[in-house]
Amino acid sequence: MREETKERLLLRMRQVSFSYDRKPLLRQIHLDVRPGRILGVAGGNGAGKTTLLKLAAGLLLPQEGTVERFVPEGLCPVSYCMPPGELPGWMTGRDLLAYYRHFFQDFRRQQAEGLLDSLGIPRNRPLYRLSSGQAVLLSLSLGLSRQACLYLADEPLSHIEPALRRDVRRFLLRYMPEESSLLMATHQLGELEYMLDELVILHRHTARQIETESIRSQYGVSAEDYFLAETGRGKPEAGTSGEGQGERREEP
Amino acid sequence: MEFDAASPVYIQIGERIREEIVRGLYRPGEKLRSVREYAVFYEVSPLTMHRAMQYLEAEGLVVTRKGVGSFVNPRMEASAARRMRESQARQFVEKMREMGLSGPEILELVQECVREEAEKGGKA
CATH class of the missing domain: 3.40.50.300 (P-loop containing nucleotide triphosphate hydrolases)
Structure with a gap:
C-alpha cells in the first residue's frame, strides 16, 4: 500500500x-x-x-x-436511492415507508413522512400513479431518510x-x-x-x-x-x- | 442560477454577496443566511458555499463565529465598502476611457446622469 x-x-x-x-x-x-x-x-x-x-x-x-x-x-x-423503476410500482407511499422501516434499521420514518407531506406527495397513491417528478422525489426522500x-x-x-x-x-x-x-x-x-x-x-x-x-x-x-x-x-x-x-x- | 463557467463559482458567489453587503442589503453586524440556505438558493454544493464564505472572510467583509453563523463584519464599513465603491468607479472610468472620453468629459457625463436622476426622483 x-x-x-x-x-x-x-x-x-x-x-x-x-x-x-x-x-x-x-x-x-x-x-x-x-x-x-x-x-x-x-x-x-x-x-x-x-x-x-x-x-x-x-x-x-x-x-x-x-x-x-x-x-x-x-x-x-x-444508502442507494433506488430509482423509481426499481421500486415496486404497486406500492403506495405508505407501503414504501413500511418497507424501508422493516429493511433498514437506520431509516428515520418521521423524517421521511415529513418530507412526503412537505412535497405534497400523497401517501395513499401507488407509485405508478405518481408523476415522474413525484416518483423521483419520493425515492430520494426514502433514500435520504436513512442515516448513511x-x-x-x-x-x-x-x-x-x-x-x-x-x-x-x-x-x-x-x-x-x-x-x-x-x-x-x-x-x-x-x-x-x-x-x-x-x-x-x-x-x-x-x-x-x-x-x-x-x-x-x-x-x-x-x-x-x-x-x-x-x-x-x-x-x-x-x-x-x-x-x-x-x-x-x-x-x- | 447562472454562473460564468470559466471561473470558480465560489468567487462569483462571494462577489454577489459582497455586492449585497456594500449595497446595504445587510447592515454591519447583521447575520447572514446559513451556508445551507445559501447553497439551496444558489444551487451549489455546501462546500462551494463554505469557500465563498471563507473568501468573504479573507476579504474582511464577513466574520464567522463557529457554530453560530456568519455576520457582516461590524467594522467593515469604512474600509471594505469604500474600497468596493472605489473599484466600481475605477472600472467605470476605465471603460469610458476605452470609449475615448477624456477626464472632463467623463466628469460631465456623470454629473449629467446624477442631475437627470435627481430630476426624475423629484417628479416621482
Missing part, C-alpha cells in the same frame, strides 16, 4: 476491475470519496456509471482490486421535465446530511455541474476524478465542456452526430 494521506475518506477504491462476460468494463480504477462532497459520475452510454455506483454500494463485488469503506460511528455505509455517510443516486434528473429539475437539485441540497457525501451518475452534467464538487469521468474503461472548481480555474471551461473534450466528443455541433468517429482515436 502506498503512503496514506491524513485526509479522511468515506470510500476508497483501488485498482478495481469489473467485467461482464469477460468484456472489461472498468479497468484498474481508483476513486476517493471524502466527507461532505457531491460527486458526479459522467460517461457515455455503457461506460459503467451504474456499475461504479453498484460497486460503491456493495451490490457488486470487484473482480480485482479493493473497495474500502470508512464509516463514521452511528452511520451506515451507504454515503448516498448514491443513479440519474436523479432523468425522466424529469426541465422545469422540475431545480426542485430536485434544491431538495438534495436541502436534505443531504452535512458530513455525508453524495455520488450520482448523470447524463445531465450541464444541469448539475454547479452543485458538483468533483467530477468522475468514465472513459475507455478508466476513471478520472477532478474537482469542478479546478476545471473552471485551470482550463476556463465548464465541467460539461471539459467532459466532452476529455471523452473525444468535442462540443456537440448541429447536424453532426460525430460519435463513434472520435471514440477510437488515440490521443498522443
Whole structure:
C-alpha cells in the first residue's frame, strides 16, 4: 500500500476491475470519496456509471482490486436511492415507508413522512400513479431518510421535465446530511455541474476524478465542456452526430 | 442560477454577496443566511458555499463565529465598502476611457446622469 494521506475518506477504491462476460468494463480504477462532497459520475452510454455506483454500494463485488469503506460511528455505509423503476410500482407511499422501516434499521420514518407531506406527495397513491417528478422525489426522500455517510443516486434528473429539475437539485441540497457525501451518475452534467464538487469521468474503461472548481480555474471551461473534450466528443455541433468517429482515436 | 463557467463559482458567489453587503442589503453586524440556505438558493454544493464564505472572510467583509453563523463584519464599513465603491468607479472610468472620453468629459457625463436622476426622483 502506498503512503496514506491524513485526509479522511468515506470510500476508497483501488485498482478495481469489473467485467461482464469477460468484456472489461472498468479497468484498474481508483476513486476517493471524502466527507461532505457531491460527486458526479459522467460517461457515455455503457461506460459503467451504474456499475461504479453498484460497486460503491456493495451490490457488486470487484473482480480485482479493493473497495474500502470508512464509516463514521452511528452511520451506515451507504444508502442507494433506488430509482423509481426499481421500486415496486404497486406500492403506495405508505407501503414504501413500511418497507424501508422493516429493511433498514437506520431509516428515520418521521423524517421521511415529513418530507412526503412537505412535497405534497400523497401517501395513499401507488407509485405508478405518481408523476415522474413525484416518483423521483419520493425515492430520494426514502433514500435520504436513512442515516448513511454515503448516498448514491443513479440519474436523479432523468425522466424529469426541465422545469422540475431545480426542485430536485434544491431538495438534495436541502436534505443531504452535512458530513455525508453524495455520488450520482448523470447524463445531465450541464444541469448539475454547479452543485458538483468533483467530477468522475468514465472513459475507455478508466476513471478520472477532478474537482469542478479546478476545471473552471485551470482550463476556463465548464465541467460539461471539459467532459466532452476529455471523452473525444468535442462540443456537440448541429447536424453532426460525430460519435463513434472520435471514440477510437488515440490521443498522443 | 447562472454562473460564468470559466471561473470558480465560489468567487462569483462571494462577489454577489459582497455586492449585497456594500449595497446595504445587510447592515454591519447583521447575520447572514446559513451556508445551507445559501447553497439551496444558489444551487451549489455546501462546500462551494463554505469557500465563498471563507473568501468573504479573507476579504474582511464577513466574520464567522463557529457554530453560530456568519455576520457582516461590524467594522467593515469604512474600509471594505469604500474600497468596493472605489473599484466600481475605477472600472467605470476605465471603460469610458476605452470609449475615448477624456477626464472632463467623463466628469460631465456623470454629473449629467446624477442631475437627470435627481430630476426624475423629484417628479416621482
